[in-house]
Amino acid sequence: MRISLNIVRQDIMKYTAIKRHLKPYSIYSRRKTTINHAFASSIAPCDVYDEAGVRAAVEALGQDADDDLLCVYCGATAETWDHVFATVVDSEFSGAGHRLGNLLPCCKPCNSKKGNKPWEIYLDAVPMSEEDRGRRREIIQRYLATYFTREHRPAQTAEYAQLLELRDRVIDIMRDADALAERIRDKSRTGEQSPPAYPEGRADAPSGSAEA
Secondary structure, X not given: OOOOXXXXXXXXXXXXXXXXXXXXXXXXXXXXXXXXXXXHHHOOOEOOOOHHHHHHHHHHOOOOOOOOOEOXXXXXXXXXXXXXXXXXXXXXXXXXXXXXXXXXXXXXXXXXXXXXXXXXXXXXXXXXXXXXXXXXHHHHHXXXXXXXXXXXXXXXXXXXXXXXXXXXXXXXXXXXXXXXXXXXXHHHHHOOOOOOOOOOOOOOOOOOOOOO
């Protein structure tokens, strides 16, 4: 008996896909969002690890703290911790910190697909029976009601203004670096190269030209 397997390939690539590689790399464009996120996330409050507290929280999710954890959304083996509410929204700290009440065990596929979506909307899209969905929703709601606290967003203090100034300086440096990299690329393309700069007194620096 012949068994026919209908396999849908997700990794098919056309030659035109090379276009995204055939362009200059921009430090500013590729890393501005990362920098903004890093500065906003850096001021998010966090809990100190307390084993007894974490174990109690896991048990509040209906899971065994001594066993492998399960994804709260789909029930698969958990591989990471999902920030239920995004820590950073529109490049600003959202008020949801790195706290026990904002973290849930999660598998990597659910963590990726959920992204910054509201957890209720994501849960509604996960394939499962309505009975199972209702049970999971109730567990998460009860957990958040017990553990989650929304933080105050930073006031416009002198310290916060200084932090934002430092962030903007880093971003300006990336713009300057892009401009410098463009000049270096242009010289490399035309074959024009500047001689290497050696710190004074370095052992591997070339000797001066011989006298005639």
